[in-house]
Amino acid sequence: MEHNQYIHNTFRKEINYEQSLISQRMTWLLMIEAFLFTTFAISLSNGAIKSFWWLTFLVIPAAGIIVSYVGMIAIKAAIETIQFWHKKQTAFFQEDSNKIYEVLDLDKREGHIHFVSMLFPQRVPIFFIILWLFLGILGCLQVWKQFIPVIP
Secondary structure: OHHHHHHHHHHHHHHHHHHHHHHHHHHHHHHHHHHHHHHHHHHHHOOOHHHHHHHHHHHHHHHHHHHHHHHHHHHHHHHHHHHHHHHHHHHHHHHOOOOHHHHHOHHHHHOHHHHHHOHHHHHHHHHHHHHHHHHHHHHHHHHHHHHOOOOO
16 A cells, blocks of 8 residues: 555656646746747837838747747647656556555546646647737738839
């Protein structure tokens, strides 16, 4: 019984470690995105669009897309690792003859709550990618309209 508790604690430590990685990755993703949006807003407000439109509508959105994509991959890797440890934990305790698996009630904790709790970290990078694409395309269209003469 004591050995099973040690194994359970080991599984929980690994899962908690991966969850803290997700938290840290979300923090740096949101922090970098905040700096990029600030840069984008400052470049829009000070009239740099006329001379540095490529920075405002190409470089900053591209950096935002790259950061979001890297964050999405890192968060997805941590989520897959959590799912791996949940499967290992479930398999271990199902084989146990002491039935500690039923006492710990692992199935209920692993299912729906885990799925819902991982929706936000999975969706935020996708939201930022779509937003940066929208801002970059919209800005390039505005610049294009400005430089291309209207044909009567």
